[in-house]
Amino acid sequence: MKKMYILEDLDCAHCAAEIETAVGKLEGVHSSTVTFMTRRLVVEVDDGKADKITKEIKKVVKKFEPDVEVIEK
């Protein structure tokens, strides 16, 4: 299934790329795209694992950009 998040206060384009790569490597994530300009993270994840993955995504984002808030959409 497809899930979308807003990365509030995403300011650094390079970090956006790093977040994209790191999220893409999470287990259960098939694809991950961060669009820096629209602050959107779109992922394709295994059905039923969304909640767990959301938590992990938040962890990954915190690691690269502690000031960015992840909002589920």
Next chain:
Amino acid sequence: MSKKLKKRIRRVGAGAVIYLAAVIFSRFAPAIPAGPFDVSAALPVFLAAYIVIGGDVVRKAVKNIGHGQVFDENFLMMVATVGAFIVGEYAEAVAVMLFYQVGECFQSYAVNKSRKSIADLMDIRPDYANVIRNGETVEVGPEEVAIGEVILIKPGERIPLDGMVIKGASSLDTMALTGESLPRDVSEGENVISGCVNLSGVLEVKVSKNFGESTVAKILDLVENAGSKKSEAEHFITKFARYYTPVVVGLALLLALIPPLVTGGGWPGWIYRALSFLVISCPCALVISIPLSFFGGLGGASREGILIKGSNYLEALADGEIIVMDKTGTLTKGTFAVKKLVPAEGVSEPDLLETAAYAESFSNHPISKSLMQAYGKEVDSARLKDVEEEAGHGICAVMDGHRILAGNIRLMEGRGIKAAQTEEIGTIVHVAKEKEYMGYIVIADEVKEDAPEAVAGLKAAGMKRIAMLTGDRKKTAESIARELGIPEVYAELLPGDKVDRVEEMMAAKSEKGRLIFVGDGINDAPVLARADIGIAMGGLGSDAAIEAADVVIMTDEPSKIAKAMQISRKTLAIVKQNIVFAIGVKVLVLLLAAIGMASMWAAVFADVGVAVIAILNAMRAMK
């Protein structure tokens, strides 16, 4: 400007003042002897400025090291500046941090501004709908309105859902959707699209689509997801950044260690050079300017009523080599109009038109409508009687006491009237009054006003092949192609044949060239999908087209195709300038720094100066 950014600017500004004081003070401050290095009495003032300006950078750097993030830009800046302090270059240490922060603030500002301008542009989301339930008007969210319900739209309100006008007439502002400044008139029985603003009268509209399927929701979805398909330039720069920073940091380390070890001295000088490397090693300016340019290009295009679904398509448009256009709905209006009046001798054009218009005034046929439109005046039905239609032939009636006829040549021949022979393309309406032949009127599908300009624009843009496809008759197709200057025409095609034609042309194009197909989304969705770039015309009202195409032109103007290519090329030029300029300056300053010719000031320019220039350049793409 966001609150956070304002606060940051104030803090950096305060730090800059302290920094200036420190610089002035250091001119007079005595040196305090302290072991191997002399320490200036100005050092505490410099440190204070440093902490005010770059405290947050240092804090973030330390925090990120805990997360296992080594080549983080905060970390690099911290090492570069702390290193500068250690080798005794206080002024430069603080200056590097100051300019780095200025650059960061500027980046934030530019990105926010660009994000906001797109958000404003797409400020078309309706907040509520006035739905009429049990005779009362209730205000509800647009999502809560069901198909078939009636909504009320007052002047000044945005149309929340697609539907058909059942009561009232008004003019609509479609500016936000199409970029078209001329209001559009609507009246009973006509369809309206969500997102337009009602300007003058109260409208009652029967809802035909739920909110999720409405035009406004589709457009918002399209715009919000634009950019998630990235261009090659963006991929390139992300990849470049991944290697660039570690390589430069590695070189800095070598520069700091090897020469002094080999020559056995000169540590401060080599360390200084290495620190300059660290200042230049941040890739952010480069990385940010590329998506910013593309986003600007997408925004500039949507202001023209051209919605592009991703930066990859914006990039691909520049490589357009073959363009294939559908005829009806793309180059022609798809509606009938009077094209030519050919009166017989002794008959005036107005007389011919008036007679035909009166004869046809009771019919609802598209041909009759085009006659009425050309006539442009009210028909006085008192002048008319005994209207009779002869199926497949035409109409006879009595007007002002005279017997009139309007129809095809068989109608004339049947009454023994000698009509003119003609080779004109289109539908011919012959007219006669009291057995006297009055002449004929040519009615044909109208070529859009800007179609010739559109084809000329595509030729100027360097398209190698321009072709037109149509299911229409060969004669009609060829005449329109001649009129517009289109060299290749394929007529009498079934929808399946169109795909085959496009496949053939795809096979014939060069490796890098792209095939663009333009259609109105009716019957040609498979072709839109098959082409490298599918452009749908007149996105308003055709949601199938919005879904199938890569680019949607909201207005009915084919000249926007060339415009889209122009925007694409301009954006790509900016992207290339930024890549070459930024990498060029960085490499140059790296070389100069390595041989000791560039100071840390030059390094700051290579980092922040380049970032500011690249961002300013990127923002041009929006215009």
